[in-house]
């Protein structure tokens with residue numbers, strides 16, 4: 452197989468082949484004028500090269516669970532450079548036959564509910580049970596601020612040091628849809644690497660819970676007892692999508708309240724039609740901090756998994772997810788073809804102004820724009 456030798460777009464034309472790992476000299480650095488010490492100057496003028504990987508290298512590294520290669524494969528997937536995207540797609544095709552065996556669990560809940568603490572405790576328990584675990588995050592705030600949920604590695608300290616666990620924060624920047632696509636594909640890399648359980652974490656704001664729900668087998672909603680109104684800002688729609696509700700911080704004085712809340716939520720779930728005939732979501736309590744209720748929730752997930760495999764529900768759910776995902780990508784692609792077309796870019800403000808001034812009904816504007824795009828796109832792209 453051909454090694455990957457194409458340059459990312461940002462590499463200057465004058466530079467030889469290479470990836471992000473290669474140091475590109477700033478102007479004026481070679482002549483030593485910016486570096487007084489000769490030895491340092493020599494070190495700097497010799498670019499540090501990270502070995503280029505062929506698709507075979509990536510595939511072999513992933514299949515033998517080499518963390519450094521898994522990390523680099525995910526970096527490749529996260530790259531927005533066109534050539535990286537192509538390579539990433541080739542890589543994904545190669546690893547596809549090795550994917551699909553892990554249990555995919557989504558964990559969501561409002562900020563402060565204890566997601567990170569739960570994943571640390573739950574993850575450690577799974578590792579004790581002989582499982583290997585990957586944790587991926589979708590952080591809606593990273594799409595705005597460039598920050599990252601798992602920036603606070605502190606609460607997953609134990610896990611991040613464990614070699615049976617792989618933790619990866621979400622790529623920062625981009626749109627939620629873009630970040631989600633990358634998380635889905637990173638999940639496939641982790642599965643091919645043989646991780647048994649993949650946890651996809653997201654904070655319960657915006658649309659990210661829906662996004663995570665659409666890529667996992669089991670969707671776990673963490674909640675708190677007695678935190679004001681019973682729904683604590685969690686949209687009712689999310690409760691309807693949960694495969695289990697887990698009330699965290701059931702410890703100390705909070706234990707009784709947690710039990711009370713459990714009953715309340717259980718009662719409200721009676722009024723929600725289960726999303727599947729194969730599974731009735733339940734409400735449970737745990738203390739991520741005191742490590743109680745953790746093995747119970749795993750038993751629930753295991754039982755769900757077994758029933759889901761036996762009934763064919765897991766396969767069905769995954770197939771529906773994959774097809775939806777494909778359709779979403781088509782939507783995104785078409786939208787970007789439309790909005791980035793020069794004719795549309797040119798005409799859009801004028802037509803928008805006509806709509807705003809009341810001289811053109813929006814429906815007529817849409818028809819005009821789509822016709823314009825259609826004519827120009829198909830006449831010029833052939």
Ligand SMILES: Nc1nc2c(ncn2[C@@H]2O[C@H](COP(=O)(O)OP(=O)(O)OP(=O)(O)O)[C@@H](O)[C@H]2O)c(=O)[nH]1
Pocket residue numbers: 560561562563564565566567568569600606654699700701702737738739740741
């Ligand atoms: N008493 C008690 N405190 C907990 C428990 N789990 C988490 N906490 C505390 O709750 C706070 C928030 O926990 P995190 O794990 O950071 O919560 P999170 O949901 O990841 O929060 P964000 O990352 O901000 O969305 C921390 O101070 C934890 O120590 C628990 O089971 N019991």
Ligand SMILES: [Mg+2]
Pocket residue numbers: 566567568600603
């Ligand atoms: Mg957290």
